[in-house]
Amino acid sequence: MSNSSFDIFVPGRVCLFGEHSDWAGAFRRFNPNILPGQVIITGTNQGIFARVRPLPDVFKLKSTLPDGTVQEQTIPMRQADLLAVAKEGGFFSYAAGVAYHLASFHKTGGLEIDNYKTTMPVKKGLSSSAAFCVLVARAFNLAYDLKMNVRGEMEAAYQGEILTPSRCGRMDQGCAYGQGPVMMTFDGDQMDAVPLNVAKPLHFLIADLKGQKDTVRILADLTKAYPEANNEQARQVHEYLGKINQQLVKKAVQLLKAGDAAELGKLMTEAQAEFDKHLMPACPTELTAPKLHAILQDAKVKELTYGGKGIGSQGDGCVQFVAKSMDARDKLTQYLTNEIKLDCFPLDILPAKTVRKAIIPAAGLGTRMFPATKAVKKELFPVVTPDGRCKPILQTIVEEAVEAGAEEIAIIVRPDDEKTIANFFAPVEPSYFARLPEWAQEECRHLETLGKKITFIRQTEQLGFGHAVYCARQWTDNEPVLLMLGDHLYKSNTEKNSATQLIEAFNQCGGHAIVSLYPAPGNMVHHYGTATGNWANPEHTIIKLTEFAEKPTLEYARAHLALDNFPPDQFLCVYGQYVLTPELFEILGRQIANNVRQKGEFQLTTALDELRATDGMYGYIVDGEHLDTGQPAEYLLSMNHFSQKNV
Numbered sequence: 001m002s003n004s005s006f007d008i009f010v011p012g013r014v015c016l017f018g019e020h021s022d023w024a025g026a027f028r029r030f031n032p033n034i035l036p037g038q039v040i041i042t043g044t045n046q047g048i049f050a051r052v053r054p055l056p057d058v059f060k061l062k063s064t065l066p067d068g069t070v071q072e073q074t075i076p077m078r079q080a081d082l083l084a085v086a087k088e089g090g091f092f093s094y095a096a097g098v099a100y101h102l103a104s105f106h107k108t109g110g111l112e113i114d115n116y117k118t119t120m121p122v123k124k125g126l127s128s129s130a131a132f133c134v135l136v137a138r139a140f141n142l143a144y145d146l147k148m149n150v151r152g153e154m155e156a157a158y159q160g161e162i163l164t165p166s167r168c169g170r171m172d173q174g175c176a177y178g179q180g181p182v183m184m185t186f187d188g189d190q191m192d193a194v195p196l197n198v199a200k201p202l203h204f205l206i207a208d209l210k211g212q213k214d215t216v217r218i219l220a221d222l223t224k225a226y227p228e229a230n231n232e233q234a235r236q237v238h239e240y241l242g243k244i245n246q247q248l249v250k251k252a253v254q255l256l257k258a259g260d261a262a263e264l265g266k267l268m269t270e271a272q273a274e275f276d277k278h279l280m281p282a283c284p285t286e287l288t289a290p291k292l293h294a295i296l297q298d299a300k301v302k303e304l305t306y307g308g309k310g311i312g313s314q315g316d317g318c319v320q321f322v323a324k325s326m327d328a329r330d331k332l333t334q335y336l337t338n339e340i341k342l343d344c345f346p347l348d349i350l351p352a353k354t355v356r357k358a359i360i361p362a363a364g365l366g367t368r369m370f371p372a373t374k375a376v377k378k379e380l381f382p383v384v385t386p387d388g389r390c391k392p393i394l395q396t397i398v399e400e401a402v403e404a405g406a407e408e409i410a411i412i413v414r415p416d417d418e419k420t421i422a423n424f425f426a427p428v429e430p431s432y433f434a435r436l437p438e439w440a441q442e443e444c445r446h447l448e449t450l451g452k453k454i455t456f457i458r459q460t461e462q463l464g465f466g467h468a469v470y471c472a473r474q475w476t477d478n479e480p481v482l483l484m485l486g487d488h489l490y491k492s493n494t495e496k497n498s499a500t501q502l503i504e505a506f507n508q509c510g511g512h513a514i515v516s517l518y519p520a521p522g523n524m525v526h527h528y529g530t531a532t533g534n535w536a537n538p539e540h541t542i543i544k545l546t547e548f549a550e551k552p553t554l555e556y557a558r559a560h561l562a563l564d565n566f567p568p569d570q571f572l573c574v575y576g577q578y579v580l581t582p583e584l585f586e587i588l589g590r591q592i593a594n595n596v597r598q599k600g601e602f603q604l605t606t607a608l609d610e611l612r613a614t615d616g617m618y619g620y621i622v623d624g625e626h627l628d629t630g631q632p633a634e635y636l637l638s639m640n641h642f643s644q645k646n647v
């Protein structure tokens with residue numbers, strides 16, 4: 001248990017696309033012909049701020065609402081008391097429900113939560129209650145080191161909230177992912193969430209229509225169509241929440257990733273038209289929504305936005321627009337606030353922070369370097385650097401990742417190797433340290449600094465490169481990650497190292513995964529993964545991949561892998577550095593579950609090729625050389641070559 005206090009911020013959430021399909025997808029338990037529900041939500045700029053402190057045996061709560069009013073309650077940290085408060089349905093019932101749930105499954109003490117600031121409007125369809133539940137789950141998780149990931153916090157928040165009289169959907173806890181957009185899939189009881197990165201900033205405006213909306217009525221009318229569609233109207237509801245919704249969401253994912261505000265706005269308008277056509281007849285009293293439709297048709301609104309739609313269950317609750325620019329949004333805010341008398345909230349979706357995590361797999365058996373690898377892991381073989389130092393290969397790779405901006409590094413290890421590698425990055429004995437020359441003492445401090453960034457993840461069975469990468473799935477926490485082979489050296493031809501070049505290229509590719517490539521002569525392709533595609537930038541450094549071939553023959557490469565405007569018999573081979581996205585880990589997980597192996601091992605290339613086909617993927621032609629150290633002859637050449645200074 002940590003004794004110090006800490007701060008937490010949880011935003012509200014807005015549903016951009018797919019409302020109602022979450023509960024519809026849950027009906028797949030009773031009717032497998034229904035399609036899974038899909039929604040895209042995003043965290044709001046506004047949210048709940050709290051300071052948290054562990055306490056021995058009470059749950060002490062204080063909340064300051066947007067209007068300045070303060071609520072307080074202290075509950076004994078006992079299951080019976082927490083459950084009673086949850087069931088009563090009072091102001092802190094959600095918090096008590098989550099605390100009850102956590103106290104039932106974990107060993108926790110009490111907590112003080114001071115929600116000192118709330119910038120999110122309450123009861124406006126932004127899921128303030130779910131945000132509070134996520135906040136409580138996260139507070140316990142961090143204070144008592146419960147080791148829950150984001151999904152675990154969402155589940156605890158949901159289980160806590162359903163203990164109260166309030167009813168929330170499974171989508172509401174999506175605010176746990178923070179401010180970026182997340183695509184969620186609902187298939188019976190199963191929920192999946194994949195965060196999306198946008199390439200360019202998108203500016204939305206949300207306005208409270210100050211009209212009538214009866215969510216209970218909307219849900220009662222729409223759920224009449226489930227689980228079986230027994231009449232034409234019900235079939236229309238199924239059609240929209242199933243097939244049409246999936247098409248809309250698929251398109252929206254692409255547009256969000258590309259940061260295409262204009263097309264996204266158009267898609268919102270299209271989604272509203274489809275919603276009206278298929279769902280409005282099932283609940284005309286609520287869904288006719290005159291205020292919503294009047295504002296969507298307003299000439300001034302049309303001039304300043306690319307399009308818009310209702311929010312949540314719809315009706316005359318809130319409306320959302322994609323603004324043409326920040327400036328257009330300011331003008332729209334003034335117009336709606338002053339002339340139509342609506343309350344407005346800005347919403348920005350910004351590109352995720354660039355890559356800040358790196359994975360280095362170092363758990364292979366290294367059979368090609370036997371028997372040296374019986375004595376020392378190949379990732380720890382020494383190499384002489386251009387400035388005359390002798391270091392393990394792994395150190396140079398960690399240094400390259402850190403130089404490229406990696407704040408956290410996961411090294412995949414065999415359990416027996418963890419101690420050896422951890423020791424290398426740990427402080428040396430004081431007596432040993434004292435006998436080292438000054439430059440070596442400096443090196444010790446440097447290694448310690450690197451060590452603080454490193455996490456070890458165990459691969460208990462050597463099931464292949466793809467499997468090793470998959471071991472880091474939880475650790476990535478759905479962020480894009482840099483992957484670097486643990487038995488390669490990388491030598492850049494420019495000031496920027498190879499990993500930095502790759503990350504910069506990734507930042508230009510709309511959040512799609514990207515792999516570093518280098519031009520190789522035709523007689524080499526049968527050793528390496530080889531790719532082809534279409535040039536994606538005028539400089540001809542980035543390609544949109546159209547095919548990945550694992551160690552192709554020269555004949556195959558000539559027939560299928562040649563590039564336009566590229567020297568004859570030159571092909572693009574895999575360099576050993578990648579930026580991987582959450583979608584890739586999903587695919588790897590599926591392939592491992594389905595036992596999709598090549599030569600007995602789970603390979604990364606198989607998953608990359610599926611990602612390329614389903615989601616799109618890019619290749620970056622690095623200005624540098626990769627040097628293989630995993631085979632004897634290559635090791636010798638690489639050692640010599642790496643130690644030479646660039647001229």
Ligand code: UTP
Nearest residue numbers: 361362363364365366367368462463464468486
């Ligand atoms: P290799 O393809 O070189 O395989 O791994 P390997 O098992 O290490 O070596 P050989 O083929 O037996 O000689 C590429 C990278 O993936 C890691 C390796 O440590 C290397 O950094 N790897 C490979 C794992 O971490 N786990 C595995 O199961 C396989």
